[in-house]
Amino acid sequence: MANIADSIYNMRLLDDLARQETLIHKLHPLVKLLTTVSYLTVVVSFGRYEVAGLLPLFFYPVMVLALAELPLKPILLRILLVSPFIIGIGILNPVFDQQTFELAGKEFSRGWVTFLSILLKSGLTVTAALLLIATTGMDRLAGALRILKVPRIFVLQLLLTYRYISVLMEEVARTLRAYSLRAPKQKGVHRSAWGSLAGQLLLRTFDRAQRIYEAMCLRGFAGEYHSGEINKISGWDWAYLGGWVAFFVLARMYNIPLLIGSLLTGVIR
Amino acid sequence: MSHHKLEAKNLHFNYPDGHNAVKGMSFSIHHGESVGIIGANGAGKSTLLMLLMGVLFPNQGEVCVGDVQVTKKTLPMIRQRLGMVFQDPDDQLFMNTVYDDVAFGPRNYKLNEKEVEKRVLNALEVVGILHLKDRAPFKLSGGEKRAAAIASVLSMQPDILVMDEPTAALDPKSRRRVMELLRSFKHTKIVTSHDLDMIYEMCDRTIVIKNGEIAADGVTSEILVNAELMDACGLEVPLALQNCPVCGSKK
Numbered sequence: 001m002a003n004i005a006d007s008i009y010n011m012r013l014l015d016d017l018a019r020q021e022t023l024i025h026k027l028h029p030l031v032k033l034l035t036t037v038s039y040l041t042v043v044v045s046f047g048r049y050e051v052a053g054l055l056p057l058f059f060y061p062v063m064v065l066a067l068a069e070l071p072l073k074p075i076l077l078r079i080l081l082v083s084p085f086i087i088g089i090g091i092l093n094p095v096f097d098q099q100t101f102e103l104a105g106k107e108f109s110r111g112w113v114t115f116l117s118i119l120l121k122s123g124l125t126v127t128a129a130l131l132l133i134a135t136t137g138m139d140r141l142a143g144a145l146r147i148l149k150v151p152r153i154f155v156l157q158l159l160l161t162y163r164y165i166s167v168l169m170e171e172v173a174r175t176l177r178a179y180s181l182r183a184p185k186q187k188g189v190h191r192s193a194w195g196s197l198a199g200q201l202l203l204r205t206f207d208r209a210q211r212i213y214e215a216m217c218l219r220g221f222a223g224e225y226h227s228g229e230i231n232k233i234s235g236w237d238w239a240y241l242g243g244w245v246a247f248f249v250l251a252r253m254y255n256i257p258l259l260i261g262s263l264l265t266g267v268i269r
Numbered sequence: 270m271s272h273h274k275l276e277a278k279n280l281h282f283n284y285p286d287g288h289n290a291v292k293g294m295s296f297s298i299h300h301g302e303s304v305g306i307i308g309a310n311g312a313g314k315s316t317l318l319m320l321l322m323g324v325l326f327p328n329q330g331e332v333c334v335g336d337v338q339v340t341k342k343t344l345p346m347i348r349q350r351l352g353m354v355f356q357d358p359d360d361q362l363f364m365n366t367v368y369d370d371v372a373f374g375p376r377n378y379k380l381n382e383k384e385v386e387k388r389v390l391n392a393l394e395v396v397g398i399l400h401l402k403d404r405a406p407f408k409l410s411g412g413e414k415r416a417a418a419i420a421s422v423l424s425m426q427p428d429i430l431v432m433d434e435p436t437a438a439l440d441p442k443s444r445r446r447v448m449e450l451l452r453s454f455k456h457t458k459i460v461t462s463h464d465l466d467m468i469y470e471m472c473d474r475t476i477v478i479k480n481g482e483i484a485a486d487g488v489t490s491e492i493l494v495n496a497e498l499m500d501a502c503g504l505e506v507p508l509a510l511q512n513c514p515v516c517g518s519k520k
Contacts, residue, residue, distance in 0.1 A: 012405060015365045015405070019365070019403065137365065138365075139364075139365065139369070166407075167363075208360065211357075211360040212363055214324050214360075215353075215363075216373070217324070218322060218324070218352075218353050219373055219421065219422070219425060220345065220348055220377035220378050221373075221377050222345065222377065224377075226373075226376035226377060226379075227376075228369070228372065228376065228382060228385075
């Protein structure tokens with residue numbers, strides 16, 4: 001049961017991180033959103049066999065991580081959380097891909113290359129999304145989406161879903177605690193109680209969500225979520241966006257590792 | 270100051286399952302009054318508060334704040350005047366920081382950010398938790414959460430403060446602090462509670478509810494000492510007014 005209670009605290013970690021005041025945190029949320037979107041576009045635009053081309057793109061998350069003074073471990077843990085899905089998607093590629101290539105005198109299926117490329121791409125994209133939330137926060141991100149004229153209803157849905165996850169998890173934690181205290185010899189929940197437990201949980205969460213909604217309405221909530229004022233985009237913000245986009249474009253157009261390699265070998269010769 | 274007046278006229282309310290929770294309640298609360306609403310579990314206190322706040326609408330009768338009837342149309346204006354502190358502060362606090370939570374109401378009324386900040390800091394200072402403004406609400410203690418919930422309503426500067434069990438689940442010191450806090454407000458106050466000692470100390474007037482009807486309405490010091498009435502309504506005389514638990518002598 002401690003796991004669930006822990007994860008409630010862990011879940012809010014990204015919000016806590018987002019409240020720091022570093023160079024990256026102070027950037028305009030819209031700029032960070034656009035940078036992330038262009039980064040994601042470039043990462044997924046690489047072909048399935050192009051692994052080397054992806055390597056320079058590691059530079060972006062590493063820089064953001066360092067400049068925003070974020071702890072590495074919790075971010076890595078969250079990437080690991082999605083890794084089973086990614087491995088599940090890519091693991092059969094080496095079996096199905098009939099083409100082979102030679103490395104160190106041995107023959108390998110080219111499926112391993114596509115598998116590696118899926119791993120890298122998903123790792124990079126998930127990291128970029130996590131970094132965006134950990135340096136911006138959900139509320140300000142929603143503000144950025146509103147500036148982009150994303151319909152109010154979608155933004156609200158995103159925000160409230162994010163909020164209500166913790167409501168649901170708190171209810172789960174409470175229900176499971178109550179269950180385990182009266183079923184000391186059981187591991188987990190017995191299947192005879194699954195139905196009623198899930199049903200109860202759903203109803204209780206509805207109730208709780210309803211009360212929270214009422215509390216919001218009583219304080220003048222009328223469909224628009226105001227997360228405070230967002231400053232205007234400054235010259236420095238534009239420079240940040242421009243710099244990164246230029247780098248992404250370069251990394252997409254030229255194979256930077258190859259260029260550096262040939263440059264180095266040219267110098268050595 | 271007629272706009273601080275709150276009037277309930279012959280309220281009736283049935284829940285969709287047919288349960289008749291409120292049966293013909295009428296009363297009028299004037300500016301600056303502090304009124305306790307008491308009754309046994311299931312007597313209809315919470316339903317009554319929901320009707321007053323416009324969360325539920327009566328099947329018959331009407332609620333008026335000032336001279337304005339509470340209807341769907343007038344709700345935004347009504348809710349700016351009436352602030353409600355929920356029984357469970359967790360229902361009320363859902364933003365990332367205490368500051369954002371207290372700012373939620375003022376921001377919804379589209380005040381500029383400077384005014385919002387002024388109100389938030391002021392409200393937090395009044396309830397004495399200014400130092401917690403950047404903390405996450407779910408990490409606060411029970412008493413701190415309650416204070417934050419009260420601040421989140423005060424920042425809207427309501428004319429009438431409605432509180433559902435403000436002292437429930439608080440330790441004695443926190444309870445005392447919340448009571449002192451509430452006493453210092455010059456607003457019209459409406460408090461429901463089972464903490465009859467608190468009602469005795471804080472409210473000049475008490476409305477006793479029994480089975481969805483008003484069983485008594487009058488001066489607190491007369492109603493709460495009426496052992497017969499209290500007993501008939503599933504309540505008892507406040508502990509402070511009962512005999513000494515050690516020697517049994519009358520206080």
